[in-house]
Amino acid sequence: MVRINVSPNDPPEEHPTIGLIGMGAMGVMYARQLSKAGWKRISVCDLPEKYDSLKLEYKDVPGITVHRDGHAVSRISDFIMYSVEAEYIDRVVSQYGPSTKVGAIVSGQTSVKAPEKDAFEKYLPQDVDIVSIHSLHGPTVSPEGQPLVLIQHRAPDSSLHVVESIFRCFGSRFVYLTYEEHDLVTANVQAVTHAAFLTMGTAWAGQRSYPWEQGQYVGGIETVKVNIMLRIYSNKWHVYAGLAILNPSARIQIDQYSSSAAELFKLMLAGDEDGLRARVYKAREQVFGSVKAERAPIFLTEDVLDQFTIGGSGRSSPTGTTAPRANSHLALLAMVDCWAHLNIQPFDHLDLAATPIFRMWIGVAEYLFRSTERLDAAIRSAVYDVMLRSDDLEFVVAARGWSQCVSFGSFDLYKRRFLETASFFESRFDEASAIGSEMIKAISQS
Template sequence: MVPVEDVERVVAQYGPSTRKDAIVSSGTSVMTPNIEAFEKYLPDDVNIINWHWLFGPSIEPQEHDKITADTQAVTHVGFEAMGTAWKNMGGFPWENPTYVGGVDNVKVLMCLRIYGGKPHVYSGLAIHNPFAREQITQYAKSESDLFGLMIQEDEQQFREKINRARESIVSCDNSHILLDDRIMGEFSIGIPSEQRTPNSHLSLLSMANAWYQAGVSPYDNMICQTPLFRLRLGIVEYLFRCSELLEETIQTALYNKRMRRDDLEFHTAVREWSTIIGNRNVSGYHRQFEATKEFFADRIPEGMRKSNELIQRL
């Protein structure tokens, strides 16, 4: 196996000696760098076949990368930023009543699931996919715009942005995921769900706004659904389809000063991750990932186990 960041070097070294009519293939989650390297270094009489287990032959490489940018790269960054924010605050989310309850149980478990993995897997998806960098930049912009309106307590503009994003999700003709709050509530790893306090859910509001601003239909991308993407879309959908929870979220985002530090830390973390990826800083990505992973190290095994159970149930 060749890591995506080494593909061009390896193809440049060995590609020219490929025998006539040979088949050269790649099955990575990022197609663009491979296609560029193959076309640049392989002989003209070589057959190139790219594949991925989540896609059929009708999907072009660029379309593949555009979809995985949303289903994988942006999904991962959202949860990675949550983890970094909690680390920088010096507190575990399962000890804070703001981060318990159905939706937040999913956020915490998916965050731990990602940090139970290897950084090179996620950095390759984010940094070497040109569409991922674009969509992550949009996610960071959406988050920054919403956070700015929250600081100003500009309810009118804030609601306008949220309502436009909500309409694009609720009115979608595709099948909805419709997560079960009762089941989500069973997967707390700390404070019981009954003790939860309101949350601004800035990460989820930002995701919906980013989809709307980029003209992305997340339901169309279910063609390449991963458990993480399905759950991320599911909790965004749940928030926007539950009018009572959405109104509580809006009020908390605009007027709950207790949440302001949490939101500031998340805002900073999103900006950090977006900058690292925008600069194509692989080593910086790995350092940021490992530092956050170390903070959660003692609970990652439990998070992996419970996230597996959650995925099976939902």
């Protein structure tokens, strides 16, 4: 029986055996964080064909033992975490779940919990407890200060406390939710946010343009948009596919985001400045009207954000053209309109379970919408600056494409669409990853 207040400072023989099934990017992050904290009994595995390479990789990492498969990990571990893609969780748990050690605590680290819950209830023995988790950040972001969701699904308080003790070394902020609450919150803070940046990337790739290297999309809001777009496309496609396709709440929100973009664009085409302003201001009141004025804004100053601009002099876009600085900010107008239509209050999630990307996205939306001068300038640009129409048209088409892709529920289609866009930006990924991490750090510390 594992003590509820066990810590890495206790004698190694008192440590729980921590089992990690799946050593993708997040599994690796968890294994290394636990090893760094001083846990001495960490058992890991991945696909059987990766056994030899994994064993070589971790032969000198303290506390980590590599096993051939999930059966070996499951039968000896006091705490077992499945860190596999949501698309495959059913298959993997059906394979290794029956080998679970009696009295063990089982967890999942999937981004969508509905399939995980079904798999656990279907295949895990009744004599094991279920306390799931989810770190709401990527593998390259430090877990310190970030939300770590804990789901006490089928377990006494003592098992929850054991899981808390294991992960206290992360320095994360524990957030307690149910499976259902988790999927609704993650749809609110992740799925539609990711869809916005996926759409930006597809629109720019469709124009065969790096617009931030032409004088457009430079500085302030644009810096955040470009950095996050590149950061998302430099990650694995399946990280976002499962979250969007397998989460029913996400599908609804992504569809509304596409509809919001299209309906706002129609007002722009009609030259209906009054109609566009009325709709945008109504959304502003619904989303930002109840936010306390004394709360410090999230967004950093433009001078600070200018430090994180991608590219620079001497680089050229594939098209070699020059674009104006004016911007309708259709991506942001559609985001706030989407929140308003779905009665989502994004600030309610800020302290609950905000990811670094969601925090920045709210920040730039707030920066635009709480300034009448900036918002009116965007509305005027949207209606009267025809130089922006091609960009906005590409955005609306891309948004509709991503919405349809998710509604079809096809992982293959999602993968193809993602990788085709990512290939266009691949030459910028190394720079974007380094700069984006620094930007996230600066905003988190502000």
